[in-house]
Every structure is written in C-alpha cells, then in structure tokens.
Amino acid sequence: MTRRVARRARQVPLRTHWLILTVLLVCLSGALLLNGYTHHLYGTTPDGAAVVEGSHNAVPAAISNGGPVIDAGRKDARSVRPKAKTIAITFDDGPDPDWTPKVLDLLRAQHVRATFFVVGAQVAAHPDLARRIVAEGHQIGVHTFTHANLSTVPGWRRSLELRQSQLILAGATGVSTPLFRPPYSSEPDALTDADWASIKQTRDAGYLTVLTTQDSEDWRRPGTSRVIANSTPRGTTGQVLLMHDAGGDRSQTLAALQKLIPSLKARGFTFATVSDAVGLPQPVHSASAIERGRGLAVIEAMRLSDNALTVITWLLYAAGALSVLRALTTVMAARRHARERYWSWGDPVTEPVTVIVPAYNESAGIEAAVRSLVASDHPIEVIVVDDGSTDGTADLVESMGIRGVRVIRQTNAGKPAALNTGLQAASFDLVVMVDGDTVFEPDAVRMLVQPFADPSVGAVSGNAKVANRTGLLGRWQHIEYVVGFNLDRRLFDLAECMPTVPGAVGGFRRSALERIGGLSDVTLAEDTDLTMALCRDGWRVVYEERARAWTEAPASLGALWRQRYRWCYGTLQAMWKHRGAWVQGGQAGKLGRRGLTYLLLFQVLLPLLAPVVDVFAIYGLVFLDPVRVGLIWAGFLALQFAMGVYAFRLDGERYGPLWSLPLQQFVYRQLMYLVVIQSVFTALAGSRLRWQRMERYGSLGVPPRSAGATP
Template sequence: MPRRSRIPRTPRAHWLLLGLVLLVLCGLLGLDSVLSRAGAPSTPSGSRQFVPESAFAGGSVIDPREPVVQHPPDRHLALTFADGPDPQWTPVLLDVLARHQVHATFFVTGAQAAENQALVRRIVDAGHEIGNRTLTRTDLRQAGDLRVQLELQATDLVLASAAGITTDLVQPPYATTGSLDYDAWKAFLRIGNHGRQVVLADLDSQDWRQPDAAAVLANSTPRDDRGAVLMMSGTAGPATVEALDRLLPGLQRSGWQVDSVGGTFQLPGTMNEAGIVDRIAGTLLATTIWSSARLSDALRVLLLAATVLVALRGVFVLLVVPIHVRRSRRWEPPWQISQRVGVIVPAYNEEAGIANTVRSILASEHPVEVIVVDDGSTDRTVEVVERLQERFPRIRLVRQENSGKAVALNTGLTAANSELVVMVDGDTVLEPDAVGRMVAHFTDPAIGAVSGNVKVGNRRSLLGRWQHIEYVIGFNLDRRVYDVLHCTPTAPGALGAFRRSAILEIGGVSDDTLAEDTDLTMALERAGWRVVYEQNAISWTEAPATYGQLWKQRYRWCYGTLQAIWKHRRAVVERGAAGRLGRRGLPYLLVFQVLLQVISPVVDVTACFALFTEDAGEVALTWLGFLVLQAVPGVIAFRLDGEPLRPLLVLPLQQIVYRQLMYLVVVQSVITALAGARLPWQKLERRGRIVPLAAGRRR
C-alpha cells in the first residue's frame, strides 16, 4: 500500500518480452515436433494406371519431366544409403567405403543434415553424392504440390548451408519399385515439376528391421546379373556395417561395378553449386532446425529434472511431515499466557471486509485489543471502524497518510501496549481460539514469531477451490516441513504472532521488499529468534475472485519473496537460527517454490508437443507420473488439515489451467527481478465473501 507515485510502474516491455520468448519457444518446439515425427507410409492403391511399364523393370532413375526411365547396365550396382546422416554410423560407413574404394549416394533428410552439417561436408569431400530424402521423411504420395516443394527446397537449403551444393536426385521415402502405383507416379510428376529426378531401389537390405549381418547381406546381394539400385540404411547400426564390409569385396571379385547413382547411370551434374542467397537462407534454416532440436533435448532434460524434484519433494514430505505431526500432538505449553494481546490490522480501502475482521478478533477466546491502522483509505473503511468503536471500546483506530503496509504495521506496533502482538490483514476472519493457540508458543523464550494456518474462505467458485488446494498443499504443507527444519521463512501477513520487542530490536517492519511478512520473518531468524508453525490457529482469508486479481497478488508475492531471498542471502554463511534459514530454508524455497515453478511448464509444454512425435508414449507416461507425484502430497496435506478430499477432484483441471498461470507468474517475476525493475503495491478488490467452514475447525 505505498504511495503509487513513489514507485514506477512495471515496464510493459516485460510482458512483451515474456510473450516473445513463449512465442519463439513454441515455434521451435512445433518445428521440432514436425521434423521428428516420422511419417507413416500410406497404403498403395494398387492401381497402375498411367504408370509406365518400364518403371517396373528394376532399379530405376526416372526423369518425370519427359518422362524417361533409365535402368542400370548389367552387373552394375548403384549403392545408396537412405536417411541420416547419423553421427555414430555415417563415419563408419564412410570408412568402409574408403577402404574398398567405392563411391555411393547418401540420400539425407533435411532435418538430420541440419544437425550434422560437418558430416554432409565430409560425404561430399570424400567424392560421394548427396541426394534428397525430403526434409521430414514424409510419404509424398499423399502430399500436395506445395508440400512436395517445401520438403525438397528446404532440404536443398540445408545442403547449401552445409556443403554449398544442391541436388537433383530424390529418393522418395517408402517408394520402391514394388510399391509403384498411380499415387506414387503423381508424386513423381510433382517432383519432376521442380526439376528433380527420382531414384527407385529394387534391392532393399531391410537392415532397418535390425536383422543380423547375414540377413542384411542376403537381402543386399543381386539375384542375377541385371543391374540394380541397392538401398541400405544410413542409421541402422553394426549389422549394416558388417554386411557392407562383406558385400563390396564379394561383388568386386565377381566382376560387379559398384558406384554412386550418378556414376552408375552416367548422369551429368547430379549436384550443383548453391548460390549465395541459398547459402544464407540455408544457414538461417539450419540454425533454426538445430536450435529446435537442442531446445527439445534441453526440455526433455528439464522434464526429467522437474519430475525428479517433485519426487524428491514427495519423499521428503513423507519423511518429515510425520515428525511434525508427532511433535504437535505431544506439545503442550508449560503454562498459560493470560496477558492481553494487541491485534494490529493495517487497512487500506478494506470497507468490504473490515467489519467481519474486527468482529472475529473481538470474538477471540484470548483477551485482545484491536488496533486498526487506516493507511489513508479513500473508501468508507474509517466510517465502518468508527461505528464499531461505538459498540466495542477495545477497538482503537489510528489514522495516517497513505504510506504503505510496512509503515502501517510500525504505527500499530508503536500504538500497542502489549509485548505480544498478532498481525492480521484487513480481509481476514479469525477462529475464536486462533490467538490463544499462537501466543501459547511464546512460553518458550527463544520463539520470536508464530505462523498461523491461513485458509481460503471463498472457495465456492472453481478459482476459489484451486486456490484452496494451493493453500493446503503448497503453503501449509511446506510450513510443516519448515517447522521441523527450524527455518520457517514466512509468518504470513494474514495471521502471524510476534514479540513486539523482537521486531523493535531489528528496527521494525522494513519496506525494502513487497513481501514485508517474509522479510520480517527472515530478519527475526537472522537475529537469532525461532519461528514456529501452529497448524490449529486458523484464519480465513478472501482469495482473489478474478484471474487478473490473482495474477497481481501472486506476482507481488513472488517478486517480494525473491527480493527477500536476495536481501537475506548472507544467512547462508551465518550461524544459529540464521544459518538454518540460509542453509535449509532458502535453498528449499528457491528449489521448490522458484526453480521448480520455473521449469515445471516444461512438463506440460514438452508433453503437449511430444504427443506429435515418436516418443509420445514415453513422454505421456512421464507426464502422468508427474501428476501422480503431485497428488500424493495433496491427499496427505488435506488429511492433516482436516479437510474433506472432495476438492481434490478438480486437481487434474488445476494442473492444466491454474498451474500454468502460476508458472507464468513466477517466470515473469524472475524476468522482472533480473531486469532490476520494481513493482507497485497491487491493491486487490475485496468483496467481503469469506465463509468459514466447519470442516476447517476439525483438529
């Protein structure tokens, strides 16, 4: 609630930057999905209408522009390798070919060539031919003319970037002599329209089925003296290498001539020098393809990392939370604290809910004095409080100019007459025993603050239920972990109890960050005070009712938390309570509430795009496992909080919709923090619709 004139507005460039980054990432992932999705072959129609009979006579080079069908001379074998280049096996194949002094034609896909440009250059430098296997290894029989043109020209651009060449030879995927039909012939005509020649194999090593070397050798050996075009896989593996090493000397001893397609068919100029424009465009395309592949690889690593982090958190919670449960059941204060407690309520335009807040405080079982600090409200907040004062003398109203929540809390501390104070937001409703349960912990002189259990009071809408789930699982479950580790980073502003002298000792509530409650709690721990969690001290808060209000609130929370972490970073090297905060609390906070939130969108984005790739099943199982790992702590948290499990029915939908919003909030906050910008205080619109539930009172 600081003066809006004191802090500049958030630069809109952050939104543009975030949108641009997301657009680029989605574009690259979409490209990678298209490139990595192996096209399934279509079923041949069987019709040979308009297909020249000569095309069925054996290995062929077809020029669809004429059309002219050529066959290799007898005892001549055109050796081709389909797909690739492969970084593992292509160099080995090149070594075998060099050892036997044989040239071949490598029909490469544009996607693979973009990622292995050095191999393309090595193939050309060794005197071999490069052919076009399309960009994505798609079946061209069902592709239109535009798709055919894009597949071929994109591959040529990649080849221009990699080796400064283009190629006239095309080996359409899934098309061999035995599979020719009318659809295939139409595809050949489209290829011819773009000035290309089609190469058809009549010998298929079938090494892609991964048989042993003997089977590959048998499939690759000509049955008679007629010339042939042999197709082997450029990515199959050791069986292909072994079979090739045995095939070549055997054919040479039998008088066979083994050569590339151009050499076998005496074709002039199968490869052409690329122009400067093609080389530049090819470099841009190849870089984009390479980047999309690397991004996809990185995201899959992050998918694994996110899953591991969620699993670790689940295991950690299962180990630590039972300890907290046992301690809580055994704990009883050595004596009762009967002194009156000052309850400070900072209020700025809280007309809708301030009356409910004050009445709930006055209904406390423990003696209290209510101190409402009006921070320059422009609505009827003061009028509402003054009317309550007429009926309840335990209410004190302190007014000040609008100076911010931190200043309002300090004003309340100055006005308080008690050593123990409770800070409550102006939109919070307390359970009658909440104050007493918290102050009981101050019988331990080492304790400087107590965190209460904040619940969502307006949970009837779907957005309210999602926030209810987040509060129970994300906030209150973590507070149990922090309590066991003695490193609670936040006593929430909605309900927190403090020693007044401890706060004054550290200089009061600071306005250095937007998360003044987190900043205050960390400062107390660095001063040597312990902060504990009382799960049975319950308050009800009004959660944002719209997505816009939710974004503003969580953006401020997350950004303020990052500010507090940075401010108190030296706690990592300090001792005592400060060291426990620095070496336990801050890493846990950074890893599970910042880092995990930043990389968790990877889980959904990767799963979404991976559905269109060959790895769809594996990634889908990982994604489902990620959801299950999040659901397990949810059931535990709801049971411990005495909440019915029914709201968890909307957990899957929360993972799909609500979680994405929270991820974007964290990402935007991190970007804002890295950019060094400051945020204004975001005042939320309150509607006064808190409905405390009986279920929340169960202990």
C-alpha cells in the first residue's frame, strides 16, 4: 500500500461496529429467550394427567371439604359451590386455532355460556379467538402464561406467570379478570400443601381460584360415550365441569357436548358461567388504557420472537446446506484433482526464473528466505526490493555476498510498488513472487513453473504451509491452511476460477503482468486483485500443490486478527472491483460466476450466519433437547474432521494436529467469523483500512524436504 493511500486511509471506529453487532445479538438473544420461555418451559401434559403427591396438612378443612371457587383470604379462607341444577362448563388450555372456534360455534348453537381459562402464550398467538370468547358473552379466566405448575415453581415465576397473562388478556381483549385456574389442579379435596401455598399467593395478587367438581377426562380421549358419562351429574348438585378446547384432538369433546347439553337441559339443568353459577358479581371488567398498551407490547414482542425464530430456522437450514455443499464440492474436487496430480503440462520448463522478494523490515527472516531460494534446483536470479526498511534488511542481504542475488533500494511505497520495481528489473519472463517471511523447498521453484508449459497459463499458485505450528494457535492455522485454503484451491483449479495466488508462493508470466499494467495498490489484497485481473484478461490460473513454501504465521490473536482483517477486507475490495466478471464471458465469466459466487456464499454469507448458529445452539441446549443438539454438533464436527483427515492425507501431513479441531470450533472459528463481520461492516460504512503489517519472529530456518517435516 502506498503512502498516498495510507495517508488518506483512516482507522475504522471499531466500537461503532461492535456496538451494532452487540445490539443485534442482544435483541436476537432476547427474542429467543422469550420464545424459549413461552414455548418450551411449560408442561404440555393435560391438567388431569398430573400425579398429585404431597401432604395435605396445611389445607384448611373448610377448603378441602368446600366448593370449587376459593377465596384464599389471609384471615378467613372461604369457598362457594354452584347452585343446584346449575352447570358451569369450563374449558382449559386454549385458545386453539382448530378446536376453539368449533367449540364456540357449538355453544352458540346451543345458546350456552361457558368459562374459558386461557393460557397467556396461546392468547398472544391467537388474540382474535380471545376477543371472540369475550364478544360472544363467555367468561374468561387466567390459566397462567405458559401452563406452568405454580405449586412447583419459585415465587418470582408465579408472579411473572400471572402478571404476563393478565397483560396479554388486556391487550388482546381489553378486559381484566380475577378468575384463575391453576394448571394440573382438580377438585378441592386433592389440594396439597404446595398447592395451597401457591393459591394463597395468587389471592394476594387479587385472584379467585376456580377448581372443578367434575372431570370429563376428555384429555384421555376415552371415547365419546365415556366423556358423556364422566360429565353427567349423578344428582341435582351444581357442578363445575372440566373440559378442554386445546391440547390435542378434541373431536370427542365436541361430540360429547353435542349430546350432553340437550340431555342435561331435558333434565332441568341450566348452564351458566362460573360467576353466575356461584352467585358472584360479574368479575370481569374493562382494563385500563395503560394495561391495554402494555399488553399489546407484550403480544407484539412475542410475535416478533416467533418471527425471529422462523427466520433463524430458515437461516440455519441455509447455513447447514451451505456447509454440506461446501464439504461435498471441495472433497469431490480434491479427489479429482489428486487423480490428475501427475498431469503433464508439456515439455519440462527449464528456462531461468526471476524471484522477487519485496522486503520492508524483514531482517528477522530475510536471510533464511534468500538462502532457501538460492538452494533451489532450478536456475534463478533473486531480486530483493528493499521498500525503505529501517532495520537494515538491505544491508543484511548485501552482507551475505551471494552470487545471483541483487538488492534494489527504494523509498517506502508499499508492497505493490516494490513488486512492480522488481518486475521492471527482472531478467526473465517467468517470475516468482515470495514474501520475506517465507522459505522455499529446493524443488519449489521448479515445480511452480512447470504449468507454464501451457501457453494459456498466466499464473500458478503454490502450496503455502505454516512453519511455526507449535501451540494451539499455530496448529489451528496449520489446519486452516491445509483443510481450508488448499482444498479450496484444488476446487478453483478444476473450475478454472482461481481468485488468489498467495503472496507467499506464486509464479507469474511477466508478459501477462505487463499486459494488465502490473500490480495495483487500490486494494489491501494485492495478490487477490492481481489474480482476478489476470483471469479477467483471459489467462488461466492453476494450483500446483507440489510447490511447497513455508511461511511464518501470526503467533498471537492480535496479530492474527490484524492479518485476517486485512485479508478479508482486501478480498471484499477485490470482489467489488471485479464484480463485472459476473456478466462477462470466457475466463472472466468463470471467475465471476464460479469464483466470486463461491467467495460470496462461503467466505462472506456463511460466516455472517455464524453468530445466529451459535446463539441458536445455546438456545437449543437450554430449551430444546440437549442430546439432539449435541448430536447435531457432533455430526458437524465429524464432517469437519473427515475433511481434515482427507486434506491432510492429500498433503502428506501427519494427523496429529487434528486433535485440536474441536477446540478450533469454539475459539478460532469464532475469531475468523468476527473478522468477516467486522470487514463487512467496514465495507458498508465506506471506511478505509490501514495496512496491517505482521510482526516477524525469525522462526524460519533451513527449508524442509518433505511436507510432513517442520523447519
């Protein structure tokens, strides 16, 4: 990057981007938390199916032997019974979009008023049904927010269940009710001490508890005749009848009501709401404007959370499909590429090669790099272009006194300018570009230039390997280079859409570079920009995995972040610059429709989905079946591991570092995804990024002679 570009570049305000990302993740997490609470933290078992256990000592005799409507006052607990020959039909667990309308239609046809104890979450999902219940003269009561068993949950959740249910009712129907039926309750004599404690707390909140005297047991679906028998009073005593309009198939309930209501009317029974049956004043009243507004806000929040989960589910399908698609395509391509490994490009290329080494403050590793080059088994000249170093890089190379190595000094102008200077001074048409922190194997140059026997080849990508692969960070980068970069390059080679020849090891035809005007400094990924320009000019770019070079990888998370941030941002710049390739023909069209599309899908969109996947994984562990979520994650890890084993075998690498692959998914993968997210935010903001030079450690030595060795 030139000084001109560096001067006009400005540092990206990271806090703004992270603030946006944090807000999005917090909102997403909040939506999932709300959805998980309302849909996965309550019991779906019908009320009557719960097993009643526990002591009954604390329950007053007046309550356990009394009526089904209970006022659990602190000083004087009271209960009342329905009037003789009066039946209050009550429906629990609704409203349900399938069965509640059918129940309401039947009651309207029979001219019967009933009482519906509704679940707040269901009301939020179907507010129109709750409004219809009230509009048609039926009574409405609270059955908690999520159908939670209040006798087994802490006090804070009891309060939440009641408060949220009341707010949702106010928002959906405009009314407020003091009638409450605890989930999993039955008759008064079945109350336990825990039940009584929760009933007293609900009374403190202003609620009257409504239990039952007769259970139709329709939740068992025993058959229509049995439901009728269970619902028919034995004498003339008034009853509070328990039925359900939700929670499963309620066809038996409907069929039973169709016969039961006329039969009981013929016996002289009347049907009434709970309050009318026990002689209470009308308990349901209009809610205040504030309550309605808060209730509507809760309903809207729940609707948004449901929509968010729907979107996330589709995004997960997309992410899963992309992951599997990438695995299949890269492995299939690598398999085919490996079979063509010994493809002959033509007569052996023996002409001399110019190796250009751009160097800026590379004193830590420049000697090892130069010595590895002059040890090449192919005739070469080496040109080290010192780009204004201040650490004596040029003096060090000159002091080595190696024949065939030239040093060109220039004021600092950036890597592209240094490479262009080297091109102008090159003596030969075939050119190899290598970073100052990279060492070549002895046969690397010879292998790298063999594809130039084909006159259509304009550039060749070599096989860059991580040298300093000790420690977790080194192992993770080693895995990434072998599994990620090299498998992708095999695919790009077959598809003839190679987007990047790495700066660490790349061969070029000098005439091709001159035809496109040399290297450009308008992006931070000059190697990607150059490769795409060659493809658009009609040249073929190939991959030669036998041309191995060893490069120094970042040794700290900070250095890794800066390097990958520059790479990713520069790649986005290059993709945007060469977006016209999507509509071109020939070699340029292959780059656009194959290469750029691949980069967009798998290196931009897929990483952007990563936070959603991770947040949903946590959601699944908390609210869904953790075993199932664990198995899905294990399957994904097995897929990654299988790809790793295959890629390592192709490259002749030892499998040992793959043990760190699971840890890579938790730390390294997240870092790489955050890099992409940050780069996209930077690009969308229209900001420019400074050149991030990596610190050199001088860890390279004599180049190895086999892929499995470490220098």
